[in-house]
Amino acid sequence: MRRIDMGWEIREVQNKRDLKCFVKFPLQLYRNHPYYVPPLITDEISIFSPIKNPAYENCETKLFLAYHNNSCVGRIAGIISHIANKKYQEKNLRFGWFDSINEEKSAELLFSALESWGKERGMTTCTGPQGFTDLDPTGMLIEGFDELSTMATLYNYPYYQNLIEKCGYTKLIDALEFQTKVPDEKDIPESLIKSAEWVKKRYNYRILEFKNKREALQRGIELINLIDESYADLYGTVPLTEKQKTYYLKKYLPYIQIDFIKAVADEKDNLIGFLITMPSLSRALQKAQGRLFPLGFWYLLKALRTYQVLDFYLAGVKKEYRNKGVDILMVYEITKTAAKFGFSYSESNPELETNKKIQNEWKLFKPRRHKRRRIYYKQI
Structure with missing residues (x-):
């Protein structure tokens, strides 16, 4: 004291x-x-x-x-x-x-x-x-x-x-x-559809389909290794140890729904890109007030089946496949899924202001930039 x-x-x-x-x-x-x-x-x-x-x-x-x-x-x-x-x-x-x-x-x-x-x-x-x-x-x-x-x-x-x-x-x-309005299936931008179809044919990429969480977990370490690689050059990122990789998989897997994971493999079935999204849990967490019991767990389960706002959490592409359309393909796939489930909006979560490439991709959906966050610095 x-x-x-x-x-x-x-x-x-x-x-x-x-x-x-x-x-x-x-x-x-x-x-x-x-x-x-x-x-x-x-x-x-x-x-x-x-x-x-x-x-x-x-x-x-x-x-x-x-x-x-x-x-x-x-x-x-x-x-x-x-x-x-x-x-x-x-x-x-x-x-x-x-x-x-x-x-x-x-x-x-x-x-x-x-x-x-x-x-x-x-x-x-x-x-x-x-x-x-x-x-x-x-x-x-x-x-x-x-x-x-x-x-x-x-x-x-x-x-x-x-x-x-x-x-x-x-x-x-x-x-x-950024917040964007999710288009109806018939209103998905034509330029996105054509670009995704061209990429898929040009490179023989394959969209991975997971039947259940167990299948997703089988590729979990491969996915989190790709997270480590994809974020390595971004400001403030820290290499994850093997124990941390297992820790984060166990921490976040219970919330993940396979419909909202998009992953891309190359011709040899190597994971080369991923996109993790999920229905917003914000309102459920407000109701839970920090507690899983007695009702918090129920609020969270209900929110995972309430398709109004889709939150984007993590995305990455293997270095040698960047600028080869993997991200376009994943954006197209998640847009189709979001439209199918009837989501109204999507939330980007924070993206560094220097990441112009991802911001340009959001422009397809006429985004509303609604939040800004700052990391501060001081010599001590």
Whole structure:
């Protein structure tokens, strides 16, 4: 505990009770907020468990809570990813899971404690919001505060930007999000149809059809290896260990529906591209309020069968097959599926502002850019 004057304290998370406070603080801060989507409490606790989360094999963490007059008013997580620092040849401290009341003192004390710890560990820069890997939520919302968040992203109040910039942080890179209307089957763009058909004939690609989750899991490691390869050159990505690959497969497979996975194989049946989407769980998670029981599990199952908004989560193409139409083919296939199931809209989830290629593909559907997220940077 670090006691500050005027009733302020910074406390390090040291036990299960502190961790529960850390995880549950946003539920209090965003209670009944129409656009905030709470994660599952059990999942959040597991993220910070060295026993359950294999990222701890290559990371150090420190969690801080801010208190004013014995009431919790803020939180922040510090992560030193040794595997990321080795990849980028830097001494960088990541911050994530930052939440606070609208009080500059709260943010100042949280970042001061975080940066002091980072300096003690030899770090010279700090970036965030980021997680252990790029599969954790990334980026602070700076546009789109009146838009519903997705399961894969963070929501925050508009005042966060002022709090973090007052602490000396500046823009490093932004990510954009798009919403598009799903066309009826008869209204799928003709240019997309013709391009996909030409690609399929030209390269003899094969769309993989999975009969059940077991079949999908049989190619799961192949798919997650392709995720690792596809994202290797993007900012902030971290190579996954074998244990992490298994961890993420087990974590996300229960939510995946085979109809909304699109995968492409070459003539030798090698996986060369994938696209993972799923029905939005945002409203279900709001109803669950962080808990699977007694009704949260039922809300989630119901949402997986409610075809209104389709969320795009992960996509990748093997390096040697890029610019050879694999992405066009997958977009065509998922568009047909979304139209068949009667989805009204799709959500892109964050895409780096520098990723012009994927943004050009969205233009086929006249997208509405409705959110912007920012990763910040500071020398410490």
